Amino acid sequence: MEDVVIAGAGPNGLMLACELALAGIRPLVLERLPEPTTENRANGLVGQVVRLLDRRGLHERLAGPIAPPVPGFVFGALRLDLTLVDRNSLTVLGVPQRRIAAMLEERATELGVEIRRGHELTALTQDTDAVTLDVTGPDGPYRLQTRYHVGADGGRSVTRKLAGIGFPGVTEDRTVSHSANVTVPAEFTDPASGGLRVPGHGVIPPFFHYRTGTGLFAYAPFPTGTLVTAMEWTDDEEAEDEPPMTLDDQRASIRRVLGFDLPLGEPEGDGPHLLRRLRGRNTRLAEKFREGRVLLVGDAAHVHSAIGGPGLNLGLQDAVALGWKLAATLHGWAPDGLLDTYESERRPVAERVVMHTQAQSALISPGGDVTALRELFGELLRLPSAVQHIADLMSGADVRYEPGTDHPLDGRWAPDLVLADGTRLAELTTTARPLLLDFTGSLGDERHGWRDRVDLVSGHTNGDADGDATALLIRPDGYVAWASSSARPDDTERKALHAALERWFGRPLDA
Known part of the structure; x- marks a missing residue:
């Protein structure tokens, strides 16, 4: 079996x-x-999953060391200026x-x-x-x-x-999108921003959903090839014998969305290259x-x-x-x-x-009422608190599992700690084992009953830990099961640590 x-x-x-x-x-x-x-x-990958791969040693295999969070992103074809936030965890990996x-x-x-x-x-x-x-x-x-x-x-x-x-869920069938790997003449690219110059629209930023009255356009110059997508609202039903999509279909879709014939060439390299038509959207749970x-x-x-x-x-x-x-x-x-x-x-x-x-x-749907909603939403996105909320939502940094204590890190993704000797937390989590980080030097005996299941790491941080944590119990999935900010946890905190160990990792060996 x-x-x-x-x-x-x-x-x-x-x-x-x-x-x-x-x-x-x-x-x-x-x-x-x-x-x-x-x-x-x-x-590519967006959000916490990029940091998750880093903590398994897998990011290095794909793209080398993890990059800093991006300075900007997009929500509903509206720009998120992430330079406004205090905590930016929106990391992106274009693979x-x-x-x-x-x-x-x-x-x-x-x-x-x-x-x-x-x-x-x-x-x-x-x-x-x-x-x-x-x-x-x-x-x-x-x-x-x-x-x-x-x-x-x-x-x-x-x-x-x-x-x-x-x-259960809903199927929305009013949209059709065409996506393709293509080449675009150099005169249409903007060297300063990496965006796309389109007459009548200015510069469309890279990796940005650009809404018009008839649809949505996106331009993404990936290292593996430029990707363009045009999504339209339509009342046409999918034909049972609809022919395979062609690059001419992509050109026509962009013309309908932007009102401009964007010259597109065949993609470079050996491929495989994307050439895809999608109708409708499914939302189901x-x-x-x-x-x-x-x-x-x-x-x-x-x-x-x-x-x-x-x-x-x-x-x-x-x-x-x-x-x-x-x-x-x-x-x-x-x-x-x-x-x-x-x-x-x-x-x-x-x-x-x-x-x-x-x-x-x-937010990307057609109509004057949606345009008004977007105008209001755009005003809100000039508020740092609103940008922070949406950035956390998009990255998954807002996830908090049910905590066992009132410590602000309990139940949240473990911060990207760096030990005094330069060791990153990501280097300690590649084995996917539970981990007790003890920077107080006093908790080694507390984990004794779980020594077969929980690894212990002692030492000191470089002082950059979120929440001034002095000790963390970290689950294999990267979330904190218990935390302390005390120089030496007292009996109450130690009892809470025992409760967390038993709650997540079972009874101790000597029980």
Whole structure:
């Protein structure tokens, strides 16, 4: 019997596989496609997930050292001036999704994960002890049994359907977008900003959603090739035999949105190059993220507009949030109800992503009333407090799981600490193990009963810690389970530390 079978070898399924392998569980990954897809569904990562990859040593594989947060971003085709905020955690990594998936597959393979391509899940049943899966592979059908099964198989998840989990929501079919990798003549680019000069519109900033009366335009000069997208509002229905999209379709769409014939050339390089037409938008949230021994991550649990790039930020963090809890359950030391906290913590995060993508979709819609709303919203975005709120929302920095104490860091993402010897927190978390950081030199004995599960690091910080923390208990997913700002924690704080250790990492060895 397998411990865990994961359906789906996209980024979310592969990230979960890596997390489980780091925790000593060897999952089996089933992927219905015989080869990795060449389709590029995303062009980068936005928000906390960039820092998460850094804390697993994976950012270095993709792009070297992590870059500082960006000075500006976009919300509903309105500019966010992030120079106005005190805390900017909106980091961006411009790497195509296919490269992210390839890197995660390489890492999973290094960790001993078995990935079976061309193997499709066709049936699923479960009882109190196991899940039975019927699978069709290149050599015919076969059956598997597993203690847990995870669906990371996308918005049309077979796992979700076979488990009988509803997927309520709405489908909006008034839009059609055309996206393509192209070349643009040099005379249309603005050297100062990196933006695009368009007669009648001025300079459209790079990576900016530009709204007109008829649609939305975006220009993104990635190192791997320039991407242009034009989204229109339409009453046309999708034809059953709609022909494949062409570069002429892209040119025509841009003409309708901008009122200008932007010269587009064929993309450079070997590809694969994006040439995609999408109709409508789906916004759906699974009725539950768990049904018995079956769980959902990523798009299998939630789909929403891609505006603002939140999809992989949400899905990859789902995977990391689930991985350590599922491993603890399989190892037998998980406290009662730990696996249930996967949904209780991640559903509210998904609901907020659904909320802000719907809000952004409203802000880019046509109509004079929306234009008036945008004017008011633009005034609000000159207020530092409003920009801070939205930047935290977009990055995921506003996430706070239920704290056990009133310390301001409890339940939040652990700050990017640097020890006095120059060691970054990211270098201490690559093993995905729970971590007690003790800068007081007094807590070593407190963690003794959990020494098989929780690592201890003592020392001093460089003085830049958020909240003047002197000690932190950090969960494998990067969130703080307990914190202190005392030079020497008193009995009350030590009791709270014991409670946090037991709440998240089970009973001590000598109990």
